[in-house]
Amino acid sequence: MMPHDYKDFLDYTGKQKHPRTFIAKPEDECQGRGIFLTRNPDDIKKDSSMIVQKYMHKPHLIDGFKYDLRVYAVVFGINPLRIYIYKDGLARFATI
Numbered sequence: 001m002m003p004h005d006y007k008d009f010l011d012y013t014g015k016q017k018h019p020r021t022f023i024a025k026p027e028d029e030c031q032g033r034g035i036f037l038t039r040n041p042d043d044i045k046k047d048s049s050m051i052v053q054k055y056m057h058k059p060h061l062i063d064g065f066k067y068d069l070r071v072y073a074v075v076f077g078i079n080p081l082r083i084y085i086y087k088d089g090l091a092r093f094a095t096i
Helices: 005-016
Strands: 024-026 035-040 052-053 069-070 071-078 081-085 090-093
Touching: none
Parallel strands: none
Antiparallel strands: 024 035, 024 052, 069 090, 071 081
16 A cells, blocks of 8 residues: 555565566546556655555456456454445456
8 A cells, every 4th residue: 555555565576586567556546547557666656645466467267357256344343353244245247
Protein backbone atom coordinates (compact mmCIF):
# COMPACT_ATOMS: atom_id res chain seq x y z
CA MET A 1 0.00 0.00 0.00
CA MET A 2 1.73 3.11 -1.20
CA PRO A 3 3.05 5.38 0.05
CA HIS A 4 3.15 3.60 3.46
CA ASP A 5 5.06 0.53 2.20
CA TYR A 6 7.24 2.24 -0.40
CA LYS A 7 10.53 1.40 1.37
CA ASP A 8 9.53 -2.27 1.70
CA PHE A 9 8.61 -2.30 -2.00
CA LEU A 10 12.04 -0.94 -2.99
CA ASP A 11 13.78 -3.43 -0.67
CA TYR A 12 11.79 -6.28 -2.21
CA THR A 13 12.44 -5.25 -5.82
CA GLY A 14 16.15 -4.71 -5.09
CA LYS A 15 16.54 -8.33 -3.98
CA GLN A 16 15.01 -9.82 -7.15
CA LYS A 17 17.43 -11.44 -9.61
CA HIS A 18 14.98 -11.13 -12.49
CA PRO A 19 12.63 -8.16 -12.83
CA ARG A 20 9.08 -9.00 -11.81
CA THR A 21 5.98 -7.54 -13.34
CA PHE A 22 3.83 -5.51 -10.96
CA ILE A 23 0.29 -4.28 -11.32
CA ALA A 24 -0.45 -0.86 -9.84
CA LYS A 25 -4.00 0.13 -8.95
CA PRO A 26 -4.74 3.75 -7.98
CA GLU A 27 -6.66 4.20 -4.75
CA ASP A 28 -9.04 6.85 -6.10
CA GLU A 29 -10.09 5.18 -9.38
CA CYS A 30 -12.55 2.44 -10.30
CA GLN A 31 -13.55 0.15 -13.18
CA GLY A 32 -9.95 -0.38 -14.30
CA ARG A 33 -9.08 3.29 -14.80
CA GLY A 34 -5.47 4.18 -14.03
CA ILE A 35 -4.27 0.57 -13.66
CA PHE A 36 -0.91 -0.17 -15.24
CA LEU A 37 1.73 -2.91 -15.41
CA THR A 38 5.41 -2.24 -14.89
CA ARG A 39 8.73 -3.99 -14.38
CA ASN A 40 10.45 -0.76 -13.38
CA PRO A 41 10.10 0.19 -9.68
CA ASP A 42 10.82 3.82 -10.67
CA ASP A 43 7.39 3.93 -12.35
CA ILE A 44 5.84 3.78 -8.86
CA LYS A 45 6.06 7.28 -7.42
CA LYS A 46 6.98 7.59 -3.74
CA ASP A 47 3.96 9.77 -2.84
CA SER A 48 1.34 7.92 -4.91
CA SER A 49 -1.72 6.40 -3.21
CA MET A 50 -2.09 2.97 -4.77
CA ILE A 51 -1.96 -0.75 -4.26
CA VAL A 52 0.98 -2.51 -5.94
CA GLN A 53 0.94 -6.30 -6.33
CA LYS A 54 2.96 -8.95 -8.13
CA TYR A 55 1.24 -9.64 -11.43
CA MET A 56 0.22 -13.26 -12.03
CA HIS A 57 1.39 -14.24 -15.52
CA LYS A 58 -0.56 -17.51 -15.56
CA PRO A 59 -3.78 -16.98 -13.59
CA HIS A 60 -6.39 -19.71 -13.24
CA LEU A 61 -8.82 -19.37 -16.15
CA ILE A 62 -12.24 -20.78 -16.99
CA ASP A 63 -12.46 -21.64 -20.70
CA GLY A 64 -9.51 -19.30 -21.26
CA PHE A 65 -11.11 -16.29 -19.56
CA LYS A 66 -10.31 -14.46 -16.34
CA TYR A 67 -12.78 -14.33 -13.48
CA ASP A 68 -13.00 -13.18 -9.90
CA LEU A 69 -15.11 -14.17 -6.93
CA ARG A 70 -15.84 -11.82 -4.04
CA VAL A 71 -17.11 -12.47 -0.56
CA TYR A 72 -18.14 -9.45 1.48
CA ALA A 73 -17.47 -9.41 5.21
CA VAL A 74 -17.34 -6.94 8.08
CA VAL A 75 -15.22 -7.35 11.20
CA PHE A 76 -17.15 -6.21 14.29
CA GLY A 77 -14.58 -7.12 16.90
CA ILE A 78 -11.08 -8.43 17.37
CA ASN A 79 -11.21 -9.89 20.89
CA PRO A 80 -13.34 -11.91 20.63
CA LEU A 81 -13.15 -12.10 16.86
CA ARG A 82 -16.56 -11.39 15.31
CA ILE A 83 -16.90 -11.48 11.54
CA TYR A 84 -20.17 -11.26 9.64
CA ILE A 85 -20.28 -12.52 6.07
CA TYR A 86 -22.89 -11.22 3.65
CA LYS A 87 -24.88 -14.14 2.24
CA ASP A 88 -24.65 -12.91 -1.35
CA GLY A 89 -21.26 -12.67 -3.03
CA LEU A 90 -20.23 -11.51 -6.45
CA ALA A 91 -18.80 -13.44 -9.39
CA ARG A 92 -17.45 -11.71 -12.50
CA PHE A 93 -16.49 -13.57 -15.67
CA ALA A 94 -14.73 -12.05 -18.66
CA THR A 95 -16.34 -12.73 -22.03
CA ILE A 96 -13.61 -11.39 -24.34
